[in-house]
Structures are given as structure tokens and as C-alpha cells.
Amino acid sequence: MDWITHDEDVWFDFRGNSPKQLTPGRYYKGTVDGFADFGVFVDLAPGVTGLLHRSELDRRLESLDWESGDTVFVQVKNVRDNGNIDLGWSIRQAESEFRGARVHDPDGDADGEPIESEDRDGGPTPVKKTPKGAPTKSRKANGRESNGTTGADTTANETAADADVSADASDDRTDDTTGGEEADQRAVQAADEAAVDAAAEVAADAESDEPPERVTVDSLGDRVDERVRLEGEIIGARQTGGPTIFEVRDETAVVDAAAFVEAGVRAYPEVEEGDTVRLDGDVEMRRGELQVETEELTVLEGEDAEAVETRLADALSEKARPDAVEPLAAHDAVEAVTEQLGDAAEAIRTAVLQSRPIVIRHAATADGYVAGAAIERAVLPLIREEHARADAEYHFLNRRPLDDPVYGMDAATNDVTRMLQDNERHGEKLPLVILVGVGGTTDSLDGLGLLGVYGASRVVVDAAPVDPEIVDEASVLVSPSLTDVDAGGLSTGALGANLGAVVNADVSDDLSHLPAVSYWQDTPAAYADLAEEAGYDADRTRELREAIALEAYYQSYQDKRELVTDLLFDDTDGGLAGHVSEQFRIKLDDEVETAQANVEHRDVDGASVAVLDADSYSHRFDFPPTSLLADALHRRADDERPATIVYAMDELFVRTSDDVDVRAVASTARDAVPQGGITAVGIRQNRVEFLSGARDNVVDAVAEAVVEQL
Incomplete structure (x- = not known):
């Protein structure tokens, strides 16, 4: 494809989804996403954003005639290993200024195809005013105050001075022709108009330098693309490969605020978690999430900090205590x-x-x-x-x-x-x-x-x-x-x-x-x-209980949040719970049937106690777990035996029809078998641990202690 040799003469429409798919050296069409003191963020595709650093511009950042949402042309200079994209300035800012346009579709069939421009002869991009969010000389950059007169004052003074020079020149001009007087009048009129324009610009810039309105985080959804002021507490700060992200909490909610010095460098290193701050910035919507692009971040002290802290504490106490306990x-x-x-x-x-x-x-x-x-x-x-x-x-x-x-x-x-x-x-x-x-x-x-x-x-x-x-x-x-x-x-x-x-x-x-x-x-x-x-009738609650019991056994250390949510809350027709509970019953019934055939019925002081050797007559490393098997055996007992004991290598579970103090049982058994290492370790499960070498004596002693207590 010979068009590849002319990349510098055309612009590309990027249709990929990863910075790694970009080609350094090419010019791409993008959309202005936001501004910071250090440059402009430009979206080249959804989720693919680069930085045009102010050092790459051919003019001062504050005089750049771009606004958020504008279509612009930039050159991709470099794609870093961490995915950050370094952009370069393009003096050509209209499609008609390029020799052509191509599709860059890394994974598609359209890659390299030409694009027919709709404004090939449309001329240059219209000039626009300084965008909201672009810094001016009067604003702070990363917490440092700029010195000297503001950009608006300088512009006004210079414009007025130029007008005065023109007027003075007209006064000194010799009126040797009939058009001299008219020229003088035009010069004076131009000076007056320039002065009016300069005054208007000064007023506009003065207005833009007014502190933004303080708002609450919960109102930011209605303030996208607006400049706002927040006051709150820094509850977290994390450094990304690009900006520093501060989590700011006020009396209503929490929002992320992005501050950028350069890729991977901590912005405002003096700001720490727990600091009370005032933050000015622009509200943006990034990938469906609200974020504030930080222009100025100040740590508050003294009365200012106390006022914010009091406001947060009062709101926290009011919001945290439930209205009622029903x-x-x-x-x-x-x-x-x-x-x-x-x-x-x-x-x-x-x-x-x-x-x-x-x-x-x-x-x-x-x-x-x-x-x-x-x-x-x-x-x-x-x-x-x-x-x-x-x-x-x-x-x-x-x-x-x-x-x-x-x-x-x-x-x-x-x-x-x-x-x-x-x-x-x-x-x-x-x-x-x-x-x-x-x-x-x-x-x-x-x-x-x-x-x-x-x-x-x-x-x-x-x-x-x-x-x-x-x-x-x-x-x-x-x-x-x-x-x-x-x-x-x-x-x-x-x-x-x-x-x-x-x-x-x-x-x-x-x-x-x-x-x-x-x-x-x-x-x-x-x-x-x-x-x-x-x-939820009795059958539905039973199915849910059985399904949760089965899923609790598998991957027991995992929360299985989504699956549990589906079972307990979103299974409207009961199909999921019914399917899982069926597996529960099959597995449990098979195990209980085998266990019941091998239960030993012991006569202990005139009482019948069911005893099962789970090592020999159950699958210990498959469902059900030993504790659940003991529950099922005791619930399904056909006779009136008062207790069931299921034991394994070095532990046993006691199940009784009446409450039993398993600690007292363990203590009594320990007196009878002092060498058995008997300890009640799972009070909620009525579980006793022991030394496997003394197992037979321990089981006998526990059975006697249980009957004695009942």
C-alpha cells in the first residue's frame, strides 16, 4: 500500500481501541477532552486519550482557540510502554489543509481506505475564544501563583496603547491631501473602538478570575463542563501512569479529582490523606464516571479548615445514624x-x-x-x-x-x-x-x-x-x-x-x-x-437454603457474590435454586443412605447414641461436609435416640435434640482420657478436637459425657 509512504500528508480516522495500535508519526483527527495547566487532553477514540503538552504548541496555551468537544488534528509522537500517548502539534487544523484522509482500523477490513472529506474546500477551522478550563496567567498552576499582571490586563493595556499610538500618529500626520482629515477621523474612531474592545475583554477576564461557586459533590451530575469549587477531606490519593487521582469527600458524597504534572509524577505532593482542602476545577464525564479536572488544590488551615471539618462531622453524624430500628x-x-x-x-x-x-x-x-x-x-x-x-x-x-x-x-x-x-x-x-x-x-x-x-x-x-x-x-x-x-x-x-x-x-x-x-x-x-x-413459600425457602448450602461448600473461601445474588435475590422463577438444590439432595441423600447403613448404635447408660466413623463410611473431601452430614443424620433419625456423634481422624461433631454444653462435654471427657488432647474448638458447631491416636477412647468418653449432661 503506497499510501503508507505519505502518512505525513494525510490525516487518519482511528477506529481501534488500544494506544498500542496507533502509529507514531501519523496525524490523527481527535476531539478535545479537557484542559490542564500543562496541556490539552485529546480523545482519538473511545478510551484512547493522549496529551498534547504545552511545550508542543506553537503558541501560548492560554491563547489556544480550542474548546472542549472541538475536532482537532494532532500528531502521535510516541506511545509509551504504560499506554500514555504523547501528541505533537499540527499546524494544519482543517481537513482541506491535508492532501487526503484514510481510515486506521487495525482489526477491520476498512484499514487504509480513503475518506471523502465533506469540507475539502471548507477553509480553516473557525477561531474561537479561550476555552473554559484553559489556564490564564492569572490562575494558579499546581498550587503556585503566577506573578505580574494578568493576561487580560496585558492584552487590554497593549491594545489600548496601540490605539493611542495610532491616534497620536494621526495627529502628527501632515494633512496635505483632501483625504487626510478623513484618515485622522478613521484613526480616532479605531482607537475608540479598540479601547472599548479592550475594556470588554478586561471585564470578561476579570469575571473569569472570580472564584467559582462552591458546590457539593452530589450536585456535580448537573454541572458537567462547569468550573466548580469543592471543600472537603482527602480520603485517598493514588498515582496512575498519567495523573494523580485524589478522592475528595464532602458532606454529601465522594468524587475523584485528577491532577496532572506529567505522566506518572505525583501532583501536589504536599497534599496527604486526611487533609482538609479547597479544590477548584472543571467537572468532566470520563468513561461514564464523573471526575473533576483539578486547576487549583489548596490545603486549608485554621478557621477555614475547622469550618469544613465541622460541616463534615455534623453531616456524617446525621447521615450515619439510622432514622429508626424496625x-x-x-x-x-x-x-x-x-x-x-x-x-x-x-x-x-x-x-x-x-x-x-x-x-x-x-x-x-x-x-x-x-x-x-x-x-x-x-x-x-x-x-x-x-x-x-x-x-x-x-x-x-x-x-x-x-x-x-x-x-x-x-x-x-x-x-x-x-x-x-x-x-x-x-x-x-x-x-x-x-x-x-x-x-x-x-x-x-x-x-x-x-x-x-x-x-x-x-x-x-x-x-x-x-x-x-x-x-x-x-x-x-x-x-x-x-x-x-x-x-x-x-x-x-x-x-x-x-x-x-x-x-x-x-x-x-x-x-x-x-x-x-x-x-x-x-x-x-x-x-x-x-x-x-x-x-416465597416453604418449598422455595427450602430450595434456596439447600442451594446456598451446596454452593457454600464449593470454593468456600470465595464470596461468589454474583452467584449468591442470583440465588437469593434475582431468581424470580426459582429455576436456578431448583437446579442447584436438586444436586444438593442427590449428593446428601446418597451420603446419608450410606452413612445410615453403617451407623453404630451404642447403649450408653441406658440411652441410645448413634455413632458414625466418617473416615470409613463417607467421602470426607466431597459434599456434604462432616458437620452437615451430622446434622442430616440426626434430623432423619427414625428412633428417639438423644444424640448423634460423627467422628473423623481428629475431630468429632455432637448433635443432640436438646441443648448441650460442648465445653462441659469436652472437659468431662478430658478428665476421663487425659492423654487424648480433647478440646472444644468449634462451639457453634459442637465440635471437639482430639489426638487421633486416642480416638476410640475419646469417642467413648464424649458419648458418656453427652448422655450424662442430657
Whole structure:
């Protein structure tokens, strides 16, 4: 294709989607995207933007006759490894000034085809006034005040002076011809007109130098392409391959503000997270997201800072506290903890408003998933409302299931490592950690303590009784055991759903069926009725429970956010839940059938206890997990045996018809088998660990201790 040798004579219409597809040296048609003190951003295609640095211009930036949205021609000089595009000036700014036009379509059949110009003879691009967003000499550049008279004053003075010179020259001119007098009159008239024009220009520039109106972040959607002033707090700063992005929070919301010195160089290095600032800039819409192109960023001090801080604090307190605490249904245990729910909701809402990441920890069980997903459902809309970034809901909320219903050192070390890395690399605040049904016992003390060492806030939500030692380790604690009300019949899923409704009342209807989903049996009538009203009968809630239980087992350490959302909230016809729950029943029924055929029925002090060796008569590394198998075996028992014990290599699970204190059981068994290393480690699961070498003696001792307690 011989046209390639004449790239410098034609302009190209770029139809690619990556900077790497551009050809350095070619001239491209683009669209002015925005201005900064250092140059002009030009879009060459959707998502492909280059910088025409002011050093590349053939004139002063403030005298450039471009406006946002203008069609312009630029030369691609270089495409850097990080994707940044360096643009060069083109003296030709009209299609008619080029010898032709071609398509640059890297992945298409039209690549290289000529373009018929619609204005080949249309002449040069019209001259326009200085664009909104282009800096003038009177404006600050990267926080530094320019010296001397303003560009408007200089222009006015020079124009008026030129007019005076013309008038003086006309006075000195000898009127030797009949046209001399007319020439003098024209000169005087020109001087008068020039003076008027200069005064108008001075007035216009003076008006442009007036401070922009202070607005709130939540109003920026109506102010695209306008210059505004924001006052707020820097809650984050990150350096991209191009500009520095500051996250600015005011009393209404958060927005990204871009400031550019040169590619990859930190703008305003003196500005840090937590600073109270005043920011002037232009509101732009970039790839569907609001962003402010920073013209001036100032750290406030003294009374100015105090006024902004007070405004933010008052707004935060007002927005964070829920208006009311309304339980989803009548339940004494929930009504007894309404104040605690309000405190927990305020802590969660405050974290959102402060742009503090939130980590939700829950057990990888159906009950745990219901509780965690309910809180997630409530918080995500608040994050979307607070942050303009499209990925904010993934950035500021993480739900991390736990294989064991214990927040031990392993989980805590994982969370602390992540939060310290995010703080060091990205300047993120330390997270708020919500422990739903997994942080209420002494098994979690070490993990909670590690979070406390680093000052991370901890909200513990547990329907079961919590150990007294947890009270001092939790920043906020929600548990009916702190009241005089009997919490029997309250699941963690039901408590988590009620908390979600308090955090965000707008999603209460979305959560109304979740409490019923969390119960394997003995669902409180109030929750069953609530689910029925929402369109979820007993079969639908059962299918959801079974589907969540199955999916909780696979990839148990992953949140599976989208899949869980589809199952719990978006599966309107029940097709997805029905499909997954069918797999649940098939797998569970097969395993239970095998287990029932191999259950050993022991007579312990006149009571029948079912005992199963899960190592020998179940598939330990396939669904269902041992704890769920123990649940199913006990629920499906045909006789009236009081207890079921399912044991594996070095752990066992106790299931009883009445409540049993597994710690007391472990203590009694430990006295009987002191060499067995018996410890109750999973109070919520009634799980006991032991040394595998003493397994037979341990199982006998635990069975006797259980019957003795019952």
C-alpha cells in the first residue's frame, strides 16, 4: 500500500481501541477532552486519550482557540510502554489543509481506505475564544501563583496603547491631501473602538478570575463542563501512569479529582490523606464516571479548615445514624437488641461515609451466607451512592466466608496482611470488620486482638450466647445474650437480615424472605409468614437454603457474590435454586443412605447414641461436609435416640435434640482420657478436637459425657 509512504500528508480516522495500535508519526483527527495547566487532553477514540503538552504548541496555551468537544488534528509522537500517548502539534487544523484522509482500523477490513472529506474546500477551522478550563496567567498552576499582571490586563493595556499610538500618529500626520482629515477621523474612531474592545475583554477576564461557586459533590451530575469549587477531606490519593487521582469527600458524597504534572509524577505532593482542602476545577464525564479536572488544590488551615471539618462531622453524624430500628417481623430476641442494632448500623454507615473498606466475615454455611449476604445487600447501594467510581462496590466491600465458624489467627492474619498492604500501597484506611456468627466465643479472641492491635474496628453480630471476654474486644457487639431475653429460636441469618434492614431500610423488602431461608427446621411462624408474603413459600425457602448450602461448600473461601445474588435475590422463577438444590439432595441423600447403613448404635447408660466413623463410611473431601452430614443424620433419625456423634481422624461433631454444653462435654471427657488432647474448638458447631491416636477412647468418653449432661 503506497499510501503508507505519505502518512505525513494525510490525516487518519482511528477506529481501534488500544494506544498500542496507533502509529507514531501519523496525524490523527481527535476531539478535545479537557484542559490542564500543562496541556490539552485529546480523545482519538473511545478510551484512547493522549496529551498534547504545552511545550508542543506553537503558541501560548492560554491563547489556544480550542474548546472542549472541538475536532482537532494532532500528531502521535510516541506511545509509551504504560499506554500514555504523547501528541505533537499540527499546524494544519482543517481537513482541506491535508492532501487526503484514510481510515486506521487495525482489526477491520476498512484499514487504509480513503475518506471523502465533506469540507475539502471548507477553509480553516473557525477561531474561537479561550476555552473554559484553559489556564490564564492569572490562575494558579499546581498550587503556585503566577506573578505580574494578568493576561487580560496585558492584552487590554497593549491594545489600548496601540490605539493611542495610532491616534497620536494621526495627529502628527501632515494633512496635505483632501483625504487626510478623513484618515485622522478613521484613526480616532479605531482607537475608540479598540479601547472599548479592550475594556470588554478586561471585564470578561476579570469575571473569569472570580472564584467559582462552591458546590457539593452530589450536585456535580448537573454541572458537567462547569468550573466548580469543592471543600472537603482527602480520603485517598493514588498515582496512575498519567495523573494523580485524589478522592475528595464532602458532606454529601465522594468524587475523584485528577491532577496532572506529567505522566506518572505525583501532583501536589504536599497534599496527604486526611487533609482538609479547597479544590477548584472543571467537572468532566470520563468513561461514564464523573471526575473533576483539578486547576487549583489548596490545603486549608485554621478557621477555614475547622469550618469544613465541622460541616463534615455534623453531616456524617446525621447521615450515619439510622432514622429508626424496625425489626422485619415480631421476634422478642430481635426487639431486645434494637439499640445494639442501631449502634452496629451506625458503625457500618459511618464506614461507608468515611470511605473505609468493610470486610464481612461469616461461616461458609447456609445460615452464615444468609447473614453475610443480607448485610452486603444493604451496604452496596450506599457505597454506589457515595462513590462515583464504577468499581467502588468491589473496592470498599469484601465478604470473606470462613470454613470454620471461628475467627482465629489464620483468618485474622490474612485480613491484617491485606489491610496493611492496601494501606501501604494505596493509602487505604483500615477496614471495619464485621464478624457475623463467627466472633462471639473465646476461640476468636486472638484474632480479634490482632485486629485491635492495628486499630481496626470490629462489629460482632451473634445470635448465640457470646462469651464475656468478647465484650471488651468488640467495638460494637450485637447479641441477645447481653439482654434478659431468651434468644432461643433466633438464627444468625435472621439477626443478620434484621441488621441489614436497619442499615438500609430501602432494601427491607429484598431481605424479608431471608430469615426463613436460614432455618433448617422449626422456622418461627413470623418469619415463615413474612417469606410467604414476599412470594416465597416453604418449598422455595427450602430450595434456596439447600442451594446456598451446596454452593457454600464449593470454593468456600470465595464470596461468589454474583452467584449468591442470583440465588437469593434475582431468581424470580426459582429455576436456578431448583437446579442447584436438586444436586444438593442427590449428593446428601446418597451420603446419608450410606452413612445410615453403617451407623453404630451404642447403649450408653441406658440411652441410645448413634455413632458414625466418617473416615470409613463417607467421602470426607466431597459434599456434604462432616458437620452437615451430622446434622442430616440426626434430623432423619427414625428412633428417639438423644444424640448423634460423627467422628473423623481428629475431630468429632455432637448433635443432640436438646441443648448441650460442648465445653462441659469436652472437659468431662478430658478428665476421663487425659492423654487424648480433647478440646472444644468449634462451639457453634459442637465440635471437639482430639489426638487421633486416642480416638476410640475419646469417642467413648464424649458419648458418656453427652448422655450424662442430657
